[in-house]
Amino acid sequence: MEIIKALSIGALFGIGLYQLLRRNVIRSAIGLVIISNAVNLFLLSIGAYDGVVEAYAKAVGQRSDALPQALILTAIVISLGGFAFVLALLYVIAARYRTGDSDEVKGLSH
Amino acid sequence: MMPSLLAILPIIIPLTAAAIALLLRRNFRLQAAWAFGAMLTAFGASAYLLWTVWSTGRPVVYQMGRWPAPFGISITADLLSATMAVMVQLVFVFGFIYALGAKDKAVHHSTFYPLFLCLVTGLTGGMLTGDVFNLFVMVELIVISGTVLTAMSDDRYGPEAAYKYFLISTVASFCLLFGVGCLYMSYGTLNMADLAARIAADQTPALLPAAIVFLAVTFMIKSAVVPFHFWQPDFHTASPTPVSAMLSSVVVKIGVYGFLRLTTLLMPHADWLRTLLIALGIVGIVFGGLGAAGTHNAKRMFAYSTLAQIGFIHVGVGWGTPLSLTAAIVFTFNHALIKSTLLMLSGYLASRAPVKTASFGVLRGTGKYAPLAGVLFFVGGMALAGIPPTNGFISKLTLFQSGIQAAQSGSVNGTLTYWVPLLLLGLSSIITLVYVFRALMKIWWEPFKPDVPVGKVKSSGDSLLAPSLMIATCIALGVWAQPLLQLSQDTSEWIRQPQAYVQAVLGERTGWLK
Numbered sequence A: 001m002e003i004i005k006a007l008s009i010g011a012l013f014g015i016g017l018y019q020l021l022r023r024n025v026i027r028s029a030i031g032l033v034i035i036s037n038a039v040n041l042f043l044l045s046i047g048a049y050d051g052v053v054e055a056y057a058k059a060v061g062q063r064s065d066a067l068p069q070a071l072i073l074t075a076i077v078i079s080l081g082g083f084a085f086v087l088a089l090l091y092v093i094a095a096r097y098r099t100g101d102s103d104e105v106k107g108l109s110h
Numbered sequence B: 001m002m003p004s005l006l007a008i009l010p011i012i013i014p015l016t017a018a019a020i021a022l023l024l025r026r027n028f029r030l031q032a033a034w035a036f037g038a039m040l041t042a043f044g045a046s047a048y049l050l051w052t053v054w055s056t057g058r059p060v061v062y063q064m065g066r067w068p069a070p071f072g073i074s075i076t077a078d079l080l081s082a083t084m085a086v087m088v089q090l091v092f093v094f095g096f097i098y099a100l101g102a103k104d105k106a107v108h109h110s111t112f113y114p115l116f117l118c119l120v121t122g123l124t125g126g127m128l129t130g131d132v133f134n135l136f137v138m139v140e141l142i143v144i145s146g147t148v149l150t151a152m153s154d155d156r157y158g159p160e161a162a163y164k165y166f167l168i169s170t171v172a173s174f175c176l177l178f179g180v181g182c183l184y185m186s187y188g189t190l191n192m193a194d195l196a197a198r199i200a201a202d203q204t205p206a207l208l209p210a211a212i213v214f215l216a217v218t219f220m221i222k223s224a225v226v227p228f229h230f231w232q233p234d235f236h237t238a239s240p241t242p243v244s245a246m247l248s249s250v251v252v253k254i255g256v257y258g259f260l261r262l263t264t265l266l267m268p269h270a271d272w273l274r275t276l277l278i279a280l281g282i283v284g285i286v287f288g289g290l291g292a293a294g295t296h297n298a299k300r301m302f303a304y305s306t307l308a309q310i311g312f313i314h315v316g317v318g319w320g321t322p323l324s325l326t327a328a329i330v331f332t333f334n335h336a337l338i339k340s341t342l343l344m345l346s347g348y349l350a351s352r353a354p355v356k357t358a359s360f361g362v363l364r365g366t367g368k369y370a371p372l373a374g375v376l377f378f379v380g381g382m383a384l385a386g387i388p389p390t391n392g393f394i395s396k397l398t399l400f401q402s403g404i405q406a407a408q409s410g411s412v413n414g415t416l417t418y419w420v421p422l423l424l425l426g427l428s429s430i431i432t433l434v435y436v437f438r439a440l441m442k443i444w445w446e447p448f449k450p451d452v453p454v455g456k457v458k459s460s461g462d463s464l465l466a467p468s469l470m471i472a473t474c475i476a477l478g479v480w481a482q483p484l485l486q487l488s489q490d491t492s493e494w495i496r497q498p499q500a501y502v503q504a505v506l507g508e509r510t511g512w513l514k
Helices: A001-019 A025-047 A068-097 B003-007 B009-024 B028-056 B077-100 B110-128 B130-152 B158-187 B192-201 B210-223 B232-238 B240-249 B251-268 B270-291 B296-320 B322-352 B369-385 B391-408 B415-446 B465-480 B482-493 B498-513
Strands: B060-063 B074-077
Touching: A001 A025, A001 B009, A025 A068, A025 B158, A068 B158, A068 B465, B003 B009, B003 B028, B003 B074, B009 B028, B009 B110, B009 B270, B028 B060, B028 B077, B028 B110, B028 B192, B028 B251, B060 B210, B060 B240, B074 B077, B074 B192, B074 B498, B077 B110, B077 B240, B077 B251, B077 B322, B077 B465, B077 B482, B110 B240, B110 B415, B130 B158, B130 B232, B130 B240, B130 B251, B158 B192, B158 B232, B158 B498, B192 B251, B192 B391, B210 B251, B210 B270, B232 B240, B232 B296, B240 B322, B251 B270, B251 B296, B251 B322, B251 B482, B251 B498, B270 B296, B270 B415, B296 B322, B296 B391, B296 B415, B322 B369, B322 B391, B322 B465, B369 B391, B369 B415, B369 B465, B369 B498, B391 B415, B391 B482, B482 B498
Parallel strands: none
Antiparallel strands: B060 B074
């Protein structure tokens, strides 16, 4: 189970980074969303390690730690707000520069 | 009032005020007055907090919701946090004064003051919090309010700059979150004091180096250390003047604060991190100085100059001797004041210029119509280069002194660690003078002959009250430097004793954790 989780986190990171580095501005925003999900999945997995002694309780059994889930919830809410805003921002950029290619969005480079 | 409640006041006042200011959006004057009043109150609270911490000699700790220390969020105001909070809020008070007298359209938008208050909340909260996840939340608050404030700028490239910043800063935030996750996985706690105690006891977890690297990358992006700086000049050029003055002076200091904590509290023995800071600081000093000397825009010039000045601070943090930490803190405080003044002056000139831009092509010769700004710009430039009697001189003097002292103490690799950086620091101070004088000559000495016939210089612009007050503060801190030096010296003594911090947060429960 761990290996599947680890591989999927790695794959999500890879896809996210690849998309983030693409020239299309929408793709780069999507890359951010995917990376945020990779981080959230990582946080989920740190609280749900089977058989490892939990943070403070030292309880026997296979319960998972609830705190990372609270962290994920906070992170999701924060990134939701950020992404909603950035999509609006991308709309403005696309309308103003008439392109979605980040190489063409370079008004500040001179 | 419980004395511990004092630690949360500098955060809670601007946050609540931001929410209420949003309700006052229909009446702009009332909203502005309310926001300014709240800012002054918050500054009063943080100054009183600093005074309490300094005079009693003990950190003020507030456990949120009365949860005992390692479980809840501990707002921990030790001397470093309190000093940084006072620095942030002092500069923000001046930023508010400038915003009240500014003519930008963005500043008169009904969401400007709530967002500005959110920005100061995020910064103060990030510096006062004693919980690494809470630090992430506060950093995100800074990112989002900073992005929105820049996107609504009068500059038509505002959205572009905001997007660049958001993309890079969000990656930094995810790095921070990943680092927090690694730390939680290794030690099962998010409390900084608890983490410090556990890291000191056991450094074997496999994810500890990963966590430290992720945290270091985050703080490097936040403080615009050179290979991570590409967002910074664009972002600081395009934002509205009061905002860019804050961004380039205090918002980058969250990274400096992070490194001060990382190298003293969490990883006091990570020598590789210090060496890395010295190396990147030096690269930043040279690169920032040369970049500033080659720009065509006054605001952009000061944004590049921030890269260099942050480099100075990182070299101080990297040396890590008592005196050099003192120097880093003095430098942080003084740079915040100087850099925001200079950016405000550039913004003032832009507001007077025929076309609203700080580009030298438009500003050339317009200084003739702004003599007071010229005097202030001259004094501010001297402060940036470190010429007495300004506070910039004090910070550079302390830094050089600390370097020479450490070099003479006969450490290994003394030449490479101390003398080479010192030489480059000296050289870059000369570069600072070069670019400041280049700007002065272009704006005040050359005749007013715009490249294109764009019209006349406007008869009035933004208010010069805030920059004048700040220059007065800069000179006062240069002439009467003793209190700030003493404060920084005490702070550097405090942060070299992490066990006092741990004790203050965890109290007698330290034994219980074993």
